[in-house]
Amino acid sequence: MGREVAESCVDGVIMEMVSAYCNRFYSSKPELAARRIEAIGFQVGHQLSERYTMERPRFSDHLEAIKFICKDFWSELFKKQIDNLKTNHRGTFVLQDNQFRWLTHISIDASPDNVEASQQDSSSPTSNNAAQFTSMHLYFPCGIIRGALTNLGIPCAVSADISNLPACSFVVRIKA
Amino acid sequence: MASTACFIIVSRNDIPIYEAEVGSAPKEEAAHQHQFILHAALDIVQDLAWTTSAMFLKAVERFNDLVVSVYVTAGHTRLMLLHDSRNEDGIKSFFQEVHELYIKILLNPLYLSGSRITSSHFDTKVRALARKYL
Numbered sequence: 001m002g003r004e005v006a007e008s009c010v011d012g013v014i015m016e017m018v019s020a021y022c023n024r025f026y027s028s029k030p031e032l033a034a035r036r037i038e039a040i041g042f043q044v045g046h047q048l049s050e051r052y053t054m055e056r057p058r059f060s061d062h063l064e065a066i067k068f069i070c071k072d073f074w075s076e077l078f079k080k081q082i083d084n085l086k087t088n089h090r091g092t093f094v095l096q097d098n099q100f101r102w103l104t105h106i107s108i109d110a111s112p113d114n115v116e117a118s119q120q121d122s123s124s125p126t127s128n129n130a131a132q133f134t135s136m137h138l139y140f141p142c143g144i145i146r147g148a149l150t151n152l153g154i155p156c157a158v159s160a161d162i163s164n165l166p167a168c169s170f171v172v173r174i175k176a
Numbered sequence: 177m178a179s180t181a182c183f184i185i186v187s188r189n190d191i192p193i194y195e196a197e198v199g200s201a202p203k204e205e206a207a208h209q210h211q212f213i214l215h216a217a218l219d220i221v222q223d224l225a226w227t228t229s230a231m232f233l234k235a236v237e238r239f240n241d242l243v244v245s246v247y248v249t250a251g252h253t254r255l256m257l258l259h260d261s262r263n264e265d266g267i268k269s270f271f272q273e274v275h276e277l278y279i280k281i282l283l284n285p286l287y288l289s290g291s292r293i294t295s296s297h298f299d300t301k302v303r304a305l306a307r308k309y310l
Contacts, residue, residue: 050279050282054276058231
């Protein structure tokens, strides 16, 4: 266990997965595509959390598990840690990553490299399409976080906030 | 040296997903009691698991001369072993190796989490590990 894969392969698989679910499988129903992508992320997060917690002792409370996600889990996945963790001590955590690795290949404005945007009607606001395209890509890491936390015993809901790219915030709400 | 040993894996929903008699002694009439003892020990494991952050909880319960040892993973899956030997290091190594095998089963995308482990390969490997460490 512990064979490695090139990062470009991971990028390619994720881009193709999002594009397949959005444009081919559920082209008229983006909510369903989003749910499927998130479910794939859920299973991946479930498996990854089991694998990365193997060597270390178990967690005593929720904060320990969230800190594990911010430090060890994130550095295994993205080679860096979460830059900022905020909480309201009532079950909501905000994980902020100032340079989210999987978004670095997506340009912020709709350029010709961005195939999805160029296929859209040119009269529709391009910023809206870029935002929707980016948010589709973020369902997968949201699912990964949710799967990892659920496996550690913390049922939660995870959403992503992309108000200022390339920084990306994940909001984790623990279900009471 | 002949030894009795019964090994089960219990998922986080308290459903046994794998059971095996891994002792080297011939199967005796009281073997059906082993599963019963292991299931009864689950309550004790539940209490004990929250008191410590270690994975390997040593002997959690005794029954006659048989001892129940438990290893809890981060996902709250319990690997429980009923045995009569006293080789603690061997048991800890056994648990760690089975944990690694279990993770490999989990990484299979077609494996539904919490369902029974039906792989004969897994079964063969667990029995080989038991012969080696117990």
